[in-house]
Amino acid sequence: MSDPKKESFVTEITPRSEDFSRWYLDVVRRAELADYSPVKGCMVIRPYGYAIWEHIQRLLDARFKATGHVNAYFPLFIPESLLMKEKEHVEGFAPQVAWVTRGGDEELEEKLIVRPTSEVLVGTMYAKWIKSWRDLPVLINQWANVVRWEKVTRPFLRTTEFLWQEGHTAHETAAEAEEETLKILALYKEFAETELAMPVVDGIKSDSEKFAGASRTYSIEALMGDGRALQAGTSHNLGQNFAKAFEIQFQGRDKSLQHVWTTSWGVSTRLIGALIMTHGDDSGLVLPPHIAPHQVVVVPIPRGNWKETVLPRAEAIRDELTALGVRVKLDASEENSPGWKYAEWELRGVPLRLEIGPKDLEKAQVFSARRDTREKAAIPMADLGSRVPALLEEIQQNLLARARAFRDENTREASTWAEFTAAMAGRPGFVIAAWCGAADCEAAIKAETQATLRNIPMRSPRVEGRCVKCNGPASVKPWFAKAY
RNA sequence: CGGGAUGUAGCGCAGCCUGGUAGCGCACUUGACUGGGGGUCAAGGGGUCCCGAGUUCGAAUCUCGGCAUCCCGACCA
Numbered sequence: 001m002s003d004p005k006k007e008s009f010v011t012e013i014t015p016r017s018e019d020f021s022r023w024y025l026d027v028v029r030r031a032e033l034a035d036y037s038p039v040k041g042c043m044v045i046r047p048y049g050y051a052i053w054e055h056i057q058r059l060l061d062a063r064f065k066a067t068g069h070v071n072a073y074f075p076l077f078i079p080e081s082l083l084m085k086e087k088e089h090v091e092g093f094a095p096q097v098a099w100v101t102r103g104g105d106e107e108l109e110e111k112l113i114v115r116p117t118s119e120v121l122v123g124t125m126y127a128k129w130i131k132s133w134r135d136l137p138v139l140i141n142q143w144a145n146v147v148r149w150e151k152v153t154r155p156f157l158r159t160t161e162f163l164w165q166e167g168h169t170a171h172e173t174a175a176e177a178e179e180e181t182l183k184i185l186a187l188y189k190e191f192a193e194t195e196l197a198m199p200v201v202d203g204i205k206s207d208s209e210k211f212a213g214a215s216r217t218y219s220i221e222a223l224m225g226d227g228r229a230l231q232a233g234t235s236h237n238l239g240q241n242f243a244k245a246f247e248i249q250f251q252g253r254d255k256s257l258q259h260v261w262t263t264s265w266g267v268s269t270r271l272i273g274a275l276i277m278t279h280g281d282d283s284g285l286v287l288p289p290h291i292a293p294h295q296v297v298v299v300p301i302p303r304g305n306w307k308e309t310v311l312p313r314a315e316a317i318r319d320e321l322t323a324l325g326v327r328v329k330l331d332a333s334e335e336n337s338p339g340w341k342y343a344e345w346e347l348r349g350v351p352l353r354l355e356i357g358p359k360d361l362e363k364a365q366v367f368s369a370r371r372d373t374r375e376k377a378a379i380p381m382a383d384l385g386s387r388v389p390a391l392l393e394e395i396q397q398n399l400l401a402r403a404r405a406f407r408d409e410n411t412r413e414a415s416t417w418a419e420f421t422a423a424m425a426g427r428p429g430f431v432i433a434a435w436c437g438a439a440d441c442e443a444a445i446k447a448e449t450q451a452t453l454r455n456i457p458m459r460s461p462r463v464e465g466r467c468v469k470c471n472g473p474a475s476v477k478p479w480f481a482k483a484y
Numbered sequence: 485c486g487g488g489a490u491g492u493a494g495c496g497c498a499g500c501c502u503g504g505u506a507g508c509g510c511a512c513u514u515g516a517c518u519g520g521g522g523g524u525c526a527a528g529g530g531g532u533c534c535c536g537a538g539u540u541c542g543a544a545u546c547u548c549g550g551c552a553u554c555c556c557g558a559c560c561a
Contacts, residue, residue, distance in 0.1 A: 012495080012510095012522095021555080029495090040552065096560070117561085151485065151559060158560080211561050219561085234561055266561085302519055339521040346521095357520055367520080 013347070015282050020226040027276055028155045031285045031348045041153030041160030045269065048348065051293035052272055053163065057143065059195045059290070060165065060267070063187050069139040069167060074121050076145075077112040082120045086245040089119065092212020096148040114147040119213065119238070119264055122168040123246035130170060130260060133252050137180070138170040156273030157230070157484055164268035170248060170260040174239070177261035178216075181237040184265045185218045185458075188233040196271065197288040197399035198222050198278045199407050200232055201430070201479055203455030208439050211264075215239030221454040221479065223407045224277035227427035229454050229481035232274050235265035278403050279372075285349030286371055288399050289392040294329035296321060296388060297345045301338055301357030314356050317366065317381075321388055346371060351395045352388065354379075372398050411479075420468050420480075424449040430481050434474035436467035445469055451480045 012030055014022040028034050033049030036042075045053065061071070077100060084090050093116045100112040115121065126138060147161045167184060171177040189202045200220035210217040214236040222232045242248070243259035252258045279286040289295045300306060300314040311332060318330045329350070331341050338355065345353060355367040365378045372395050379387050410429025414420035423431045431451065435441060442453050445468075456478045467474040 025554080036553070038552075092561080148560085205561085209561075214561090217561070231561070236561085299520095306519090334519095337519050337521085337523060339519085339523080341522085342520095343522045355520065359520075369521095 013282070013284055016225065016280065017282070020277075023280075023282075024273075024277060025155065027280055027284050027347075033272065033276075033285075034155045036155075039160070041150055041158075043155050043159055045163075048293060049272060052275070052287070052291055053269055055291040055293070056195075056267075056271055057165075060191055061141075061143075063191060064141050064165075064167070067139075067183065067187065069141045069169075071142060072140045073142050073144065074115075074118050074125070076115055078115050078118075078121050080111045080113060082124055083113055085120060086123075086213045086242055088241070089213035089245075093117070093148075096150065098147045098149055115144075116146055116148045117264075117266075118142070118144070118146075118166055118168065119242055120246070122264075123242045123248060123262070126168075126170050126260070126262075127246050127248045130248055130250050132250055133172050135250060136170060136172045136260065137176065139167075139180075140169070141165055141167040154273075154484075156269055156276070158270075162269050164266050166264060166266040169263045170243070171262070172250070172252070172258075172260070174261050177239070177263050178237055181216070181218060181235045181263045181265070182458075184263070185220065185233075185235040188220050188235065188265075188267060192220060192222070192232055192271075193400060195288070195290045196275055196278075197290075197396055197403060198232070198274060199400065199404040201455065201457050203457040203460070203479070205234075205455050206439075206442055206453045206478070208442055209453060209455075211236045213238060213241050214264075215241060218458075219455050221481070222274055222278060223410060223429055223481070224274070224484070225280065225406070226277070227410055227429045227482070229430065229479075229483040230270070230274050230277070231454070231483065232271060233265070233267040236263060238262040238264060279399055280349075283343075284347035286399070287349035287351060289351045289396045292349065292351050293327065294345075294348075294350050295327045295392055296329070296352045296354060297341075297350045298328060298330045298354045298356065299338055299341050299345075300330075300332055301355060301360075302334065303358055306358070309361060310356055310358060313361060317354065317356065317384060320385060324385055324389060326388060326392070342369070352391060354384075354388075370395060372402070413477075414468055415465070417468055420445075421449055424451050424480075424482070428482055430454070430479045432477050432479055433468035434463055434465035434477050436470055436472040436474045437476065438467075438470065438472070441467055441469040441472075445480065449480075450482050452483050453478045454481050454483065455479060 013026040016023040032046045034043045034045050037044050097116055098114040101108055143165050145161055145163050150158050150160055153159055169180050185202050189200050192198045192200045200222045202220050205217040205219055216237040218235045219231050220233045222230050224230055240259040240261055242262050248260045249257050250260060298314050298318055300310045314330055318328045321328045351371050353369045360366050364381045368379050369376045412423045412431055414423050414431050414433045420431060420433055446452050456476050460477050462475050463477050465474045
């Protein structure tokens with residue numbers, strides 16, 4: 001029927017439209033972002049994937065520092081007794097915890113858990129460090145790994161061990177803690193949109209979706225290419241819950257003994273999964289220039305005495321752009337043809353490709369190809385220094401605009417239950433609907449449509465409406481979606 | 485954790501039913517010709533058949549147990 005050779009080429013990546021899940025796994029593997037390890041749910045992040053994470057770290061860390069936070073590191077192991085101190089927290093996390101019961105060949109006196117998150121250990125330490133209102137606020141972040149014994153795992157999206165940052169802050173007043181929680185939420189949103197070119201909805205979670213032990217949980221939610229939502233970051237106002245459980249007390253300005261108000265917040269390597277599913281296409285990964293390991297790949301055309309003519313010119317271009325701060329990969333390997341290299345670097349999502357051959361030398365130009373639009377154009381050699389950075393920024397903006405247009409096209413309002421279920425059928429996207437605030441209605445919506453309440457957006461106006469499920473009085477309009 | 489499927493070279497797979505020398509395509513190595521969208525020809529190399537027991541003269545193949553991956557469901561910040 002079809003050429004078997006062609007077929008084996010085609011099977012390298014399953015088309016996105018054919019099977020989104022398989023496409024995602026193919027991209028992760030073929031772009032060499034990650035590979036499976038021998039342990040269930042644990043992945044190896046390969047150099048190309050880790051390079052993306054390093055850019056995410058760099059760009060986020062700069063924002064944390066600019067808002068007064070400092071980095072520290074807390075240990076991996078937590079004694080069982082500490083986990084037990086905050087009731088809701090332990091109930092939320094106990095089912096997902098990995099235990100250490102032996103050290104060498106001796107049973108441990110007290111079992112240890114491998115941290116699923118660090119609130120309890122941080123709380124224990126803060127109780128020692130904080131004595132006076134003058135010690136506040138404490139604004140600490142850590143870059144770390146955590147372990148959660150998940151039943152269903154997927155590379156980047158949900159892994160047993162994952163990398164993240166977790167911020168833990170302590171404040172003098174409730175208002176300051178809430179201010180911090182919202183400041184970070186806004187920071188996450190700005191980061192996601194500016195650097196990842198990923199539009200997100202920022203809002204507050206319902207009680208049932210709240211972090212175990214938090215007073216209020218906020219999140220940013222993104223829409224993936226298959227119409228499912230992904231929680232891309234969370235920011236929790238922990239109130240005085242952990243302060244009371246861990247006795248984090250300080251003497252206030254009025255000399256009275258008070259409990260601090262704490263927050264915690266995090267984003268993880270899941271963001272890499274979000275990037276893949278937000279921008280990728282049938283040819284593979286599409287990376288926003290701000291976080292792409294290689295922003296530009298230069299492919300010299302090996303023809304005639306290219307090593308004496310074309311190659312030196314390609315090297316000069318690489319050096320010129322590198323000096324301007326552009327991350328450039330020169331692929332001068334002789335093993336593969338230019339066509340092979342085009343396909344390979346597209347698969348790996350490099351935003352801009354520059355081709356240079358003998359014909360281009362004659363015309364003093366290079367040939368460019370954009371990954372996002374696949375547009376091709378000649379650029380005069382003399383203009384590279386100005387055109388390339390401008391083009392990269394254009395690509396960055398285009399990816400955001402494109403993702404936002406997709407999100408908006410796949411966001412609908414529903415005022416009746418019939419409209420809601422219709423909108424949720426097939427590839428749904430977000431559905432905005434009024435809700436009475438009852439957990440029962442939320443649960444019923446989930447049971448009947450698989451859709452969960454993602455969040456109640458920050459800027460959504462108070463409404464006077466009717467709950468889409470029970471028709472009772474409703475004052476908010478959450479965003480619902482089927483989620484990862 | 486329940487239901488289903490899968491595990492054979494780096495990747496994709498055949499072989500298993502009916503036990504008897506482990507195969508194919510791509511990738512890889514060497515050489516030549518090539519090179520502007522995954523090149524051509526020739527000659528080569530590469531295997532704990534997921535792991536462990538069992539049945540058997542003999543197990544990739546049959547039996548039991550385990551592990552991992554994928555899909556559906558439950559669960560899940």
